[in-house]
Amino acid sequence: MTLAQVQAVVAGFILVILSLTSLVVTVALLLPNVSQKSASSLTNHPWKSLLLGILGGIPALIAIAMFRAPVPLLKLGGVVLGLMVLAVGTIGGAGLALRLGEQIGEMSGARTSLGSLVRGGILFSLAALFPLIGWYIIAPISALCAFGAGLQSLMPHGQSSSAPATGLPVSQGAV
Numbered sequence: 001m002t003l004a005q006v007q008a009v010v011a012g013f014i015l016v017i018l019s020l021t022s023l024v025v026t027v028a029l030l031l032p033n034v035s036q037k038s039a040s041s042l043t044n045h046p047w048k049s050l051l052l053g054i055l056g057g058i059p060a061l062i063a064i065a066m067f068r069a070p071v072p073l074l075k076l077g078g079v080v081l082g083l084m085v086l087a088v089g090t091i092g093g094a095g096l097a098l099r100l101g102e103q104i105g106e107m108s109g110a111r112t113s114l115g116s117l118v119r120g121g122i123l124f125s126l127a128a129l130f131p132l133i134g135w136y137i138i139a140p141i142s143a144l145c146a147f148g149a150g151l152q153s154l155m156p157h158g159q160s161s162s163a164p165a166t167g168l169p170v171s172q173g174a175v
Contacts, residue, residue, distance in 0.1 A: 013129060020093075020128075021121035027094035028117055037153035038095020039102070042145060045152070049092075052151050053144030060085045089143060092150030096142060097121040 028035040041049055059081060066078030101113070101120030110116045128139040 017122065017125040017129065020125040021097075021118065023090060024094045024097040024121045024124065025117055027090050028098050029114075031091065031094070034091055034153045035094040035098050037157075038092050038146075038149040039099040040095075041149040041152040042092075042095055042099050046145065049145045049148035049152060050141070052148030053092075053146070054148075056085065056088070056147045056151060057144070085147070088150040088154065089147045090150070091153060092146030092148065093124070093143075095149050095153060096146045097124050100124055 063078045063082035063085060066074045066081065069075060069078070097120040098117055099120070100123050101116035101118070104110065104119045104123070105113065105116035108116075110119075124142065126134075128134050128142060130138065
């Protein structure tokens with residue numbers, strides 16, 4: 001293995017960390033209410049989130065099977081279903097990063113919620129990329145919990161709130 005190959009692997013890990021962190025932070029900022037619901041689902045009902053995430057694996061397996069089918073229309077349906085699963089998982093990942101950021105902010109006495117959110121996203125990314133333990137324990141469990149929390153955040157709870165989510169910056173101004 002040459003030095004260039006080692007540097008390429010390290011650069012790849014850094015890019016994965018940055019892109020995953022950027023994705024969850026962007027979703028948390030663009031969809032603050034849904035992300036906050038996802039974070040509160042992870043806080044209040046972690047086992048329900050895990051079980052919903054396990055049940056959510058069924059549409060993911062169906063999407064994979066549809067994508068492997070020889071019929072082009074089924075492949076397209078598999079891609080659409082797979083993207084929907086990934087979108088729900090991304091919303092749940094934003095809630096997970098928000099929850100981790102809240103805990104980091106409480107422990108460190110951080111003044112900005114954006115800094116805590118970014119630190120939560122980086123912590124989530126680094127934990128999932130840790131060799132063996134992160135790959136086979138942390139990443140699957142957190143992905144399942146994130147998917148379950150994303151599902152819970154998209155389900156109607158009978159309460160509609162037009163107030164912005166707490167813990168995220170709110171900008172005031174004319175449109």
